[in-house]
Amino acid sequence: MKSICLVTALTVSDFIDPDLTAGANSNTGAQLGVLTLAALLRQQAYDPCIVNLDDLFFEFVRLDTTRPSINREGVAPLQPSESFYSFVASHLPAQSFDVVGLSSICGSYPLTLRLAQEIRRTNPQAKIILGGPQASVVDVATLNAFPCVDIIVRGEADDTFPSLLELFDSEAWQTMPGITFRRDNEVIRNPNAPVVENLDRLPLPAFDLDLRLKDRGGVHLEIGRGCPFACTFCSTNDFFRRNFRLKSPSRMIADIVSLKNEYGLGYFSLVHDMYTIDRKKVMAFCDAVLESGEKFTWGCSARTDCIDDELLELMARAGCTGIFFGIETGSQRLQHVINKKLDLAEAVQRIACADPGRARAGYDIALWVVHDLLDRGGMPAMRQLMTRLGRGETIATAVPRNGDTCPRADTAAGPDKEECASTLT
Ligand code: B12
Ligand code: SF4
Numbered sequence: 001m002k003s004i005c006l007v008t009a010l011t012v013s014d015f016i017d018p019d020l021t022a023g024a025n026s027n028t029g030a031q032l033g034v035l036t037l038a039a040l041l042r043q044q045a046y047d048p049c050i051v052n053l054d055d056l057f058f059e060f061v062r063l064d065t066t067r068p069s070i071n072r073e074g075v076a077p078l079q080p081s082e083s084f085y086s087f088v089a090s091h092l093p094a095q096s097f098d099v100v101g102l103s104s105i106c107g108s109y110p111l112t113l114r115l116a117q118e119i120r121r122t123n124p125q126a127k128i129i130l131g132g133p134q135a136s137v138v139d140v141a142t143l144n145a146f147p148c149v150d151i152i153v154r155g156e157a158d159d160t161f162p163s164l165l166e167l168f169d170s171e172a173w174q175t176m177p178g179i180t181f182r183r184d185n186e187v188i189r190n191p192n193a194p195v196v197e198n199l200d201r202l203p204l205p206a207f208d209l210d211l212r213l214k215d216r217g218g219v220h221l222e223i224g225r226g227c228p229f230a231c232t233f234c235s236t237n238d239f240f241r242r243n244f245r246l247k248s249p250s251r252m253i254a255d256i257v258s259l260k261n262e263y264g265l266g267y268f269s270l271v272h273d274m275y276t277i278d279r280k281k282v283m284a285f286c287d288a289v290l291e292s293g294e295k296f297t298w299g300c301s302a303r304t305d306c307i308d309d310e311l312l313e314l315m316a317r318a319g320c321t322g323i324f325f326g327i328e329t330g331s332q333r334l335q336h337v338i339n340k341k342l343d344l345a346e347a348v349q350r351i352a353c354a355d356p357g358r359a360r361a362g363y364d365i366a367l368w369v370v371h372d373l374l375d376r377g378g379m380p381a382m383r384q385l386m387t388r389l390g391r392g393e394t395i396a397t398a399v400p401r402n403g404d405t406c407p408r409a410d411t412a413a414g415p416d417k418e419e420c421a422s423t424l425t
Contacts, residue, residue: 001046003099004048004098005048005100006038006101007103008034010054010108010112011105030050030209033132035050035205035207035210036222037157039204040202041165044166050209051091053111056091096125097123097126099168100116101131101161102119102132103131103132104136105133106235113142117148128150129151131153131157136155150181151164151180154180160179160193178190179193195241195245197243197245199222199225199245200247214264219265219268220268220269221252221268221270223271223272223275224272225243226273227244227273228274229340232339233328233338244277246275249289250288256298257292260296267298269298269300274303274306276300276307283314289319301323301325302324303325304327328340
């Protein structure tokens with residue numbers, strides 16, 4: 001039986017405020033992708049080891065004396081010369097593995113690649129396999145530039161990755177769909193693998209491998225994949241093939257109840273990029289929650305043009321306390337350029353409907369606006385509205401950089417809905 005180590009992508013990083021970093025520890029957790037793969041591998045009797053870079057990052061900031069707000073009781077200070085990369089490298093498991101799989105996300109891809117190089121140095125026999133959203137879109141370029149990487153599994157890997165491991169002992173793995181690999185000096189890109197049509201067949205992610213889960217209070221839980229919209233900047237529409245899928249309400253509730261009972265969790269961040277596109281299905285879930293009598297709170301992501309008052313109220317009754325709206329830009333012109341095409345006047349109204357100050361529903365709203373677009377062509381009123389909503393807003397850069405003020409939350413009061421609407425560009 002092959003020994004397997006899975007390394008998560010870093011999703012929290014050192015450009016953010018120390019308090020947020022500490023808070024992020026309670027919000028993040030090992031990635032669902034990696035935990036799902038771990039659960040699938042266990043079904044085939046593998047016993048994968050997980051290296052959680054977010055947890056290591058939290059350990060790392062606790063050692064950094066330039067961050068006064070972090071509790072570092074009983075911890076020796078960090079050597080000024082130590083970087084997070086060298087910290088992680090020194091914390092990689094000492095044992096050798098047959099396969100090391102690294103997940104990836106754009107913001108921390110350089111770190112992932114440096115770690116792959118380090119793993120190749122210390123563990124020359126291991127097959128090094130990358131997966132996740134970033135490696136999937138830069139597969140050929142990565143294999144051309146980084147000889148340390150053997151294979152990239154593109155897109156959804158729930159079926160591909162375990163099958164790949166099974167086939168490794170023969171040449172047959174080279175014909176598998178969904179992989180990009182190197183043969184001699186040539187990079188070969190096999191056709192795409194199919195998506196997982198029935199998500200109910202996937203196991204609950206191996207949450208027991210997330211060592212801080214009990215401290216978090218809440219957790220991300222995947223409820224579906226695939227958004228049919230075609231915003232030009234978005235990687236998930238392509239990654240999940242624009243094929244909208246949802247787990248069944250009974251499966252979603254069963255997962256929630258099992259996590260609630262086993263880990264004492266009360267909040268569930270339901271992961272789907274565009275949950276509310278199928279109104280009937282959202283209503284079916286809400287009805288099932290209300291019928292079950294289970295008490296928990298949850299959040300989700302939605303577009304402002306796929307939500308209405310009636311739905312907001314039902315969702316709130318079923319425990320929804322937060323919605324993440326990706327607005328991206330306050331400029332109506334740029335809404336068209338990026339093919340998001342939100343009507344900003346309507347967006348302002350919808351957001352105001354769910355505003356805790358005036359709403360019946362009383363949501364905690366998170367807005368996502370791409371910083372650069374906001375500054376260049378944006379609408380000050382949108383920013384002011386975000387400010388007025390007071391909690392949970394995020395203004396983020398498209399590509400995070402060290403030293404950037406991302407994310408941040410403002411709390412000053414802003415204008416009201418009519419004022420916002422009147423300044424739309
Ligand atoms: C939850 C989430 C977060 C959480 C992460 C919490 C956590 N620890 O997991 C938080 C809020 C912290 C976060 C932060 C960011 N995020 Co985010 N996030 C997501 C979201 C909504 C869900 C991720 C998820 O769990 N998906 C479900 C799992 C099952 O899918 P998956 O992770 O893709 O895994 C599958 C495959 O990728 C593959 N796979 C994954 N890992 C591996 C490893 C191996 C070895 C193999 C073979 C396969 C494989 O198999 C899995 C099963 O099929 C995704 C969008 C989405 N729907 O996926 C965006 C997403 C991952 N985020 C994204 C971005 C851009 C960010 C930020 C950079 C935003 C910013 N500007 O600050 C930051 C990261 C900061 C940093 N340091 O870089 C982008 C990444 C794009 C890219 N090209 O990499 C995504 C895809 C959103 C988007 N629409 O573009 N995010
Ligand atoms: S609506 Fe959201 S998830 Fe869908 S393509 Fe646009 S940005 Fe991506």
